[in-house]
Amino acid sequence: LWRIDDNFITVIIGVFVFITATQEYQFVRxxxxxEEHCVGxxxxxxxxxxxxxQAVETAFRELQRGGEKNFLVFDDEGDLLGVLHDRDILSLLKANVxxxxxxxxxxxAPPPADPGDTLKQVFDLMQRERYRILPVQQDGQLIGVIDVHAIHHFLQLQRKLKK
Known part of the structure; x- marks a missing residue:
């Protein structure tokens, strides 16, 4: 029969500790x-x-262009009413509506972010409330948007720069 010696168990524990420590390091990084970078x-x-x-079809055409996945939706006066996400647009098309x-x-509509907010503050809010896009306002004026894809892209670029 198989006999597992103490060295084998020690090696397995060591590998587990190494993998866990590596993941913790990545998370902290x-x-x-x-925390070091801001929304702006x-x-x-x-x-x-x-x-x-506008018709849902208009949102799909914008999605097809590929530059954006999540959208802010406004009324005719330019007031923010809400958001529309890529997943929702695709579901609506599948439903033939x-x-x-x-x-x-x-x-x-989600609450606005400020350009001075840290990415951590905004990312935590997005994770907690399941927002995929936030309007960015400065002094009450809409100046842009930030979405999960932009944050993910930022992290990828930072990782490539550190290599």
């Missing part, structure tokens, strides 16, 4: 990056503004 460094100042009275108005399917 990401947290540090998010990552936000997009130019973004697509969908209107609530592309002629419906965006207003019928938008999610409530």
């Amino acid at each position: 990401i947290e540090s990056l998010l 460094e990552v936000m997009r100042g130019q973004f697509t503004r969908l209107l609530a009275n 592309e002629s419906d108005l965006i207003a019928e399917h938008l999610l409530p």
Whole structure:
């Protein structure tokens, strides 16, 4: 029969500790990056503004362009009403409701971020509340957006720069 000696068990424990420590180091490094950088460094100042009275098909066309995945939705006066996410747009197309108005399917507007907020503050909020995009306001004026894809892209670039 098989006999497991003490050295083998010690090696397995050592590998487990090494893997766990490596993951913890990566987590701490990401947290540090998010704490050191602010929304203003990552936000997009130019973004697509969908209107609530447009058809879902319009949102799909914007999604197809590939530059954005999550959208802010406004009324005719330019007031923010809510958001529409890529997953929702695709689900609506599968349900054959592309002629419906965006207003019928938008999610409530999330709270705005400030350009001086840390990425950690914003990322934690997005994780906790399941937001995928936030408007960025300065002195009450909308100046851009930040979404989970922008934060992810930022982290990827930082990782490549550190290599």
